[in-house]
Amino acid sequence: MTGRVALPVVHRAMVASLATNIRQGGTSAQCWKYDLSQDRSLGGSVRIGQSQGSFLTHRSTNLLRPAAAAISVEQDDVNTYLPKGDMWSVHKFGGTCMGTPQRIQSVADIVLSDSSERKLVIVSAMSKVTDMMYNLVHKAQSRDDSYMIALEEVFEKHMAAAKDLLDGEDLASFLSQLHSDVSSLRAMLSAIYIAGHATESFSDFVVGHGELWSAQMLSYAIKKSGAPCSWMDTREVLVVKPSGPNQVDPDYLESEKRLQKWFSRQPAEIIVATGFIASTAENIPTTLKRDGSDFSAAIIGSLVRARQVTIWTDVDGVFSADPRKVSEAVILSTLSYQEAWEMSYFGANVLHPRTIIPVMKDNIPIVIRNMFNISAPGTMICRQPANDNGDLDACVKSFATIDNLALVNVEGTGMAGVPGTSSAIFSVVKDVGANVIMISQASSEHSICFAVPEKEVAAVSAALHVRFREALAAGRLSKVEVINGCSILAVVGLRMASTPGVSAMLFDALAKANINVRAIAQGFFLSKTTLAVGIIGPGLIGGTLLNQLKDQAAVLKENMNIDLRVIGITGSSTMLLSDTGIDLTQWKELLRKEAEPADLANFVRHMSDNHVFPNKVLVDCTADTSVASHYYDWLKKGIHVITPNKKANSGPLDRYLKLRTLQRASYTHYFYEATVGAGLPIISTLRGLLETGDKILRIEGIFSGTLSYIFNNFEGTRTFSNVVAEAKEAGYTEPDPRDDLSGTDVARKVIILARESGLTLELSDIPVKSLVPEALASCSSADEFMQKLPSFDEDWAKQRSEAEAAGEVLRYVGVVDAVNQKGQVELRRYKRDHPFAQLSGSDNIIAFTTSRYKEQPLIVRGPGAGAEVTAGGVFCDMLRLASSLGAPS
Numbered sequence: 013m014t015g016r017v018a019l020p021v022v023h024r025a026m027v028a029s030l031a032t033n034i035r036q037g038g039t040s041a042q043c044w045k046y047d048l049s050q051d052r053s054l055g056g057s058v059r060i061g062q063s064q065g066s067f068l069t070h071r072s073t074n075l076l077r078p079a080a081a082a083i084s085v086e087q088d089d090v091n092t093y094l095p096k097g098d099m100w101s102v103h104k105f106g107g108t109c110m111g112t113p114q115r116i117q118s119v120a121d122i123v124l125s126d127s128s129e130r131k132l133v134i135v136s137a138m139s140k141v142t143d144m145m146y147n148l149v150h151k152a153q154s155r156d157d158s159y160m161i162a163l164e165e166v167f168e169k170h171m172a173a174a175k176d177l178l179d180g181e182d183l184a185s186f187l188s189q190l191h192s193d194v195s196s197l198r199a200m201l202s203a204i205y206i207a208g209h210a211t212e213s214f215s216d217f218v219v220g221h222g223e224l225w226s227a228q229m230l231s232y233a234i235k236k237s238g239a240p241c242s243w244m245d246t247r248e249v250l251v252v253k254p255s256g257p258n259q260v261d262p263d264y265l266e267s268e269k270r271l272q273k274w275f276s277r278q279p280a281e282i283i284v285a286t287g288f289i290a291s292t293a294e295n296i297p298t299t300l301k302r303d304g305s306d307f308s309a310a311i312i313g314s315l316v317r318a319r320q321v322t323i324w325t326d327v328d329g330v331f332s333a334d335p336r337k338v339s340e341a342v343i344l345s346t347l348s349y350q351e352a353w354e355m356s357y358f359g360a361n362v363l364h365p366r367t368i369i370p371v372m373k374d375n376i377p378i379v380i381r382n383m384f385n386i387s388a389p390g391t392m393i394c395r396q397p398a399n400d401n402g403d404l405d406a407c408v409k410s411f412a413t414i415d416n417l418a419l420v421n422v423e424g425t426g427m428a429g430v431p432g433t434s435s436a437i438f439s440v441v442k443d444v445g446a447n448v449i450m451i452s453q454a455s456s457e458h459s460i461c462f463a464v465p466e467k468e469v470a471a472v473s474a475a476l477h478v479r480f481r482e483a484l485a486a487g488r489l490s491k492v493e494v495i496n497g498c499s500i501l502a503v504v505g506l507r508m509a510s511t512p513g514v515s516a517m518l519f520d521a522l523a524k525a526n527i528n529v530r531a532i533a534q535g536f537f538l539s540k541t542t543l544a545v546g547i548i549g550p551g552l553i554g555g556t557l558l559n560q561l562k563d564q565a566a567v568l569k570e571n572m573n574i575d576l577r578v579i580g581i582t583g584s585s586t587m588l589l590s591d592t593g594i595d596l597t598q599w600k601e602l603l604r605k606e607a608e609p610a611d612l613a614n615f616v617r618h619m620s621d622n623h624v625f626p627n628k629v630l631v632d633c634t635a636d637t638s639v640a641s642h643y644y645d646w647l648k649k650g651i652h653v654i655t656p657n658k659k660a661n662s663g664p665l666d667r668y669l670k671l672r673t674l675q676r677a678s679y680t681h682y683f684y685e686a687t688v689g690a691g692l693p694i695i696s697t698l699r700g701l702l703e704t705g706d707k708i709l710r711i712e713g714i715f716s717g718t719l720s721y722i723f724n725n726f727e728g729t730r731t732f733s734n735v736v737a738e739a740k741e742a743g744y745t746e747p748d749p750r751d752d753l754s755g756t757d758v759a760r761k762v763i764i765l766a767r768e769s770g771l772t773l774e775l776s777d778i779p780v781k782s783l784v785p786e787a788l789a790s791c792s793s794a795d796e797f798m799q800k801l802p803s804f805d806e807d808w809a810k811q812r813s814e815a816e817a818a819g820e821v822l823r824y825v826g827v828v829d830a831v832n833q834k835g836q837v838e839l840r841r842y843k844r845d846h847p848f849a850q851l852s853g854s855d856n857i858i859a860f861t862t863s864r865y866k867e868q869p870l871i872v873r874g875p876g877a878g879a880e881v882t883a884g885g886v887f888c889d890m891l892r893l894a895s896s897l898g899a900p901s
């Protein structure tokens with residue numbers, strides 16, 4: 013009889029009696045020939061023939077329960093008795109999960125809460141135990157008799173854990189096993205001590221005890237709850253053979269046979285198995301070497317065709333990038349096998365690539381979960397993740413990096429079309445034992461480039477020079493070149509290969525981050541435009557800017573995908589550094605309490621050494637000439653510069669031209685809107701005119717907020733010195749108000765606009781009318797100047813009343829005369845109805861007369877000084893930068 017038959021549903025209690033019937037020759041079961049190979053619920057691979065038909069099942073739970081007692085199992089027929097397929101779920105718990113008796117209990121609870129019909133649980137040794145065991149071997153073979161004390165510690169540790177976790181008979185039998193194991197270990201170690209040497213299998217024998225004990229403890233802990241559970245010494249089952257240094261391959265056929273045999277003897281619903289250990293085909297204990305317990309779980313998962321293998325650990329899953337480097341790294345919900353493979357190859361801490369192989373062939377998903385945060389769903393690694401939604405971002409799953417690499421570039425025309433060159437190169441590399449991480453070959457076949465760890469490159473290069481000495485001498489090879497200091501950035505995503513535009517996006521991001529790509533092999537920041545910010549000069553403007561950043565950061569992140577991270581603040585005496593971002597709600601306090609002595613070179617190094625953020629900007633909020641003299645170097649380092657400081661753009665012409673040339677030739681930006689008219693759009697308006705082909709004829713205006721305020725308010729009610737003090741108090745003046753009163757500040761702005769318009773003028777080309785009384789020009793400080801200023805109030809009162817008598821007002825104006833290629837700065841008198849006479853507060857007014865705006869000039873007017881508007885202008889430049897780096901605008 014063939015085909016699907018309904019097996020009788022029997023309860024556990026009935027199994028024995030039915031089994032007895034069978035043994036007694038009852039006929040009920042003997043005629044069954046049940047082909048389960050098509051039964052999905054049973055995993056599709058169990059075939060039961062008539063000859064071995066003594067077979068019972070607990071249909072309600074789909075348990076295939078071999079009536080072991082009744083059947084004598086033929087080696088070749090054991091196939092019958094191991095159920096396989098969806099009813100199995102495999103769990104693996106690492107050393108940390110098994111670290112304490114409490115944790116072992118939590119592991120037991122997790123296992124019990126899994127409602128799968130059958131569970132196979134792979135465990136590592138309790139944390140640190142494997143190291144303790146290796147140390148025993150090491151001590152014994154180096155004839156250090158403290159191995160005995162160390163062995164005692166191992167014993168104590170497990171005894172204490174067991175006493176915490178177990179009681180009664182379970183505790184007694186575990187302890188008796190522990191005692192007996194420790195005695196054999198003592199004998200083994202003493203043999204090693206005497207020999208002064210441990211063979212690999214001796215060592216593996218000793219080390220494997222950690223897993224034997226942890227598995228037994230867990231199985232007792234599970235049994236305590238009444239669940240049927242037995243423990244498995246995987247050395248009885250898992251057969252492996254060496255496949256390379258520190259690497260083994262499983263013998264699936266033999267392991268499966270042995271598993272079936274084991275299972276036929278102990279068919280429990282829950283099996284706790286030892287991870288890491290195995291045996292050779294000759295039954296000699298061995299281990300899975302570096303692939304460890306994850307590998308055990310994957311192999312056993314494959315042997316039983318498990319529904320799923322869950323690897324329990326202490327993180328929520330696999331991150332999209334190293335969270336220490338990329339703060340917006342997220343836990344990936346799914347990954348394909350290939351993606352996980354690529355990621356782990358490129359250094360991400362996922363799973364050892366080999367771990368994935370056993371489950372891949374049967375499409376068994378691996379789920380990585382956090383045993384300390386059960387509510388987190390974890391990351392599922394499976395064949396084809398379901399949640400791919402087709403957009404560009406989603407097709408890139410993750411980023412991984414390998415640092416400290418060197419590229420070796422072998423180049424020459426003699427390579428093209430010459431078979432065997434690349435195999436010759438790589439056999440040389442193999443001979444020196446170097447590990448090739450990535451290979452890329454020019455399509456012209458003129459060069460082969462590969463990456464090896466930096467510490468291995470000298471040997472590789474030397475060996476290549478020896479091997480190719482003749483080719484190099486004959487010119488068939490032109491060079492063997494080494495490029496140190498490289499990193500590989502791996503961008504991983506299964507659908508990348510089939511999605512147009514991904515590589516463009518990647519290379520664009522790299523270019524914007526000023527990263528030079530040396531080699532590419534098919535194998536950034538997509539989510540947010542992240543900008544690391546360094547603030548120099550947290551005075552009035554810098555401090556206000558920091559507060560504005562603090563208030564707006566969340567909105568920018570949420571609405572515009574821009575993440576501005578201040579990673580450094582330096583004043584003239586102290587500086588505050590952070591790798592990931594300073595808490596701006598308390599920057600002042602931190603700068604007071606946690607700062608270190610200011611050092612601009614170190615500050616800049618902190619910025620450029622930061623590899624967490626690809627885009628960096630230094631914001632110079634000082635009025636310092638020496639700070640401004642560094643912009644060129646910073647841009648050269650790929651650090652963007654933003655400033656309200658006028659010193660660089662109004663400094664020596666040759667330096668200015670060099671700076672602008674560099675800026676234009678690079679992807680590094682330099683913005684300085686707030687240098688003229690504070691937050692008013694002056695520079696951007698001018699650029700807009702020029703870039704669209706308009707021609708500047710004349711720019712004329714009131715460029716000083718301070719002087720505007722002074723003359724707007726010096727109307728006979730207060731003294732001149734009082735009004736100056738008000739302007740200073742209001743934050744309109746330069747740190748030294750003489751820079752304003754002397755006309756220098758206005759002259760600087762005229763120079764900035766003139767140069768922006770293409771004129772090549774020096775500051776000294778602009779004659780200024782200084783309002784600083786000659787006698788006060790030499791005051792040693794701004795304070796002294798302010799103190800002495802009142803003695804000149806009378807002179808000023810006189811000037812003002814003369815103008816008033818003529819129906820005029822005083823205004824300090826600047827002019828860029830593009831037609832005659834010159835600039836002017838003057839104190840002029842204007843009629844009361846002139847637009848320049850209508851201003852109030854710190855207003856600036858700037859009139860652009862151009863080819864297009866000829867009859868009526870384009871006029872920009874508004875407050876041209878003050879903390880909020882100026883910081884706002886600087887902030888605006890930061891967003892302009894973010895936007896040119898790819899942020900939405």
Ligand SMILES: NC(=O)c1ccc[n+]([C@@H]2O[C@H](COP(=O)([O-])OP(=O)(O)OC[C@H]3O[C@@H](n4cnc5c(N)ncnc54)[C@H](O)[C@@H]3O)[C@@H](O)[C@H]2O)c1
Pocket residue numbers: 548549550551552553554582583584585612633634635636639656657658686687690717743744745746747876877878879882
């Ligand atoms: N106040 C305004 O309305 C306004 C408008 C436009 C532009 N600006 C420009 O903004 C800049 C700052 O002006 P402010 O009013 O904030 O001045 P401020 O004196 O209040 O602040 C300057 C800060 O820079 C610090 N500093 C000076 N030299 C330094 C150095 N070498 N390294 C590190 N820190 C240093 C000072 O200690 C101070 O904290 C100036 O260049 C000014 O021209 C100001």
Ligand SMILES: N[C@@H](CCO)C(=O)O
Pocket residue numbers: 686687688689690715716717718719744745746752757876877878
């Ligand atoms: N001190 C400057 C600040 C703006 O550059 C002014 O008064 O205009």
Ligand code: NA
Pocket residue numbers: 685686687688689690691692693694695885
């Ligand atoms: Na401006």
